[in-house]
Amino acid sequence: MFKLLLIEDDTTLFSEIRERLSQWSYEIHGIHDFSLVFQEFIEINPDLVIIDIQLPKYDGFHWCRMIRSRSNVPILFLSSRDHPSDIVMSMQFGADDFIQKPFHFDVLIAKIHALLRRAYNYGAEKPELKTWRGAALDYEKNTVSNEYGSVELSKNESYILKLLVEQKNKIVSREALISRLWDDERFISDNTLTVNVNRLRKRLDELKLGHCIQTKVGQGYIAYEEDSYDQ
Numbered sequence: 381m382f383k384l385l386l387i388e389d390d391t392t393l394f395s396e397i398r399e400r401l402s403q404w405s406y407e408i409h410g411i412h413d414f415s416l417v418f419q420e421f422i423e424i425n426p427d428l429v430i431i432d433i434q435l436p437k438y439d440g441f442h443w444c445r446m447i448r449s450r451s452n453v454p455i456l457f458l459s460s461r462d463h464p465s466d467i468v469m470s471m472q473f474g475a476d477d478f479i480q481k482p483f484h485f486d487v488l489i490a491k492i493h494a495l496l497r498r499a500y501n502y503g504a505e506k507p508e509l510k511t512w513r514g515a516a517l518d519y520e521k522n523t524v525s526n527e528y529g530s531v532e533l534s535k536n537e538s539y540i541l542k543l544l545v546e547q548k549n550k551i552v553s554r555e556a557l558i559s560r561l562w563d564d565e566r567f568i569s570d571n572t573l574t575v576n577v578n579r580l581r582k583r584l585d586e587l588k589l590g591h592c593i594q595t596k597v598g599q600g601y602i603a604y605e606e607d608s609y610d611q
Contacts, residue, residue: 382496383407385426387417387443388458389435397430400485401492414438418446418527419514426453428496431475433459433466441473448474450516450525454495458483512545513592513605528587536561537580540573544593544603553600577601 384406388394398408409424411417414436421429421443429447433440444455457470460481467478477491510517515526522538524531533541543560544552558573577593584590592604 381405381407382427382500383409383424384492385409385411385421385424385429387411387429387431387435387440389414389432397488401489404489406492416514416527417443421447422450422511422514422516427500428454428456428492430456430458430492433457433461433470441469444470444473444475446525446527449530450518452499454499456491456495458488510545512548512603513589515587515589517541517545524584524587524589526587526589531583531586533580533583534576536572536576537583540576540580541584541593541603544601548603548605551596551599551602555600557600 384401386394386397386401386408388397388410394410398410401408409426411420413420415438417435417438431440431444435443440457440459444457447453447455454477455475457467457475457478458481459466459478462480470478476495479488479491510519513526515524517524519538519542522533522535524533524541539561540557543557554570554573558570561573577595581590581593584593594602594604596602
């Protein structure tokens, strides 16, 4: 069953679209907090996104750009705005198609079918998004992204973050980190570990996440998942 994320603040229209699309056995998700659209997108990890332009907090173009920076998921704009520049902008920000309201449901369904068929029926695998505190972690590209932006890490910083997040809310000793890094042939010393962790925190500060990596004196480091753990 395909998961569709419908980013629409008109509750009546949302319910109508969800009811019609559910008849095609699609799993329909909505947005609970329109200031956290990107975070909810990451958590849901949908197969296709349907998004309006006019939304609370930030417009659909903003969220389209954020989503496209981290994922190749098909994006379909559904909007009452009819100026040609809106269609052009949606495509420039990475959308795959645009439907103007009011629309016929048969057209919407046909376009959804076509987008899903092109994206997933020809051997393309949906990328798996790793998440931590609402941020998307891409260990291949060594990047971390959330609603505050995206930062690029060094290979060592990315690997340290990966090791800490794998054991989130648990203390990982310095010895264990160094051992894993050496096993991975990254050849990191005790002093280099300190430098890399400090640099990692500074990079994460740009995303308001630096405080989530804490030092436990004489023990090691810990990556907190929830604010309730922070001290």
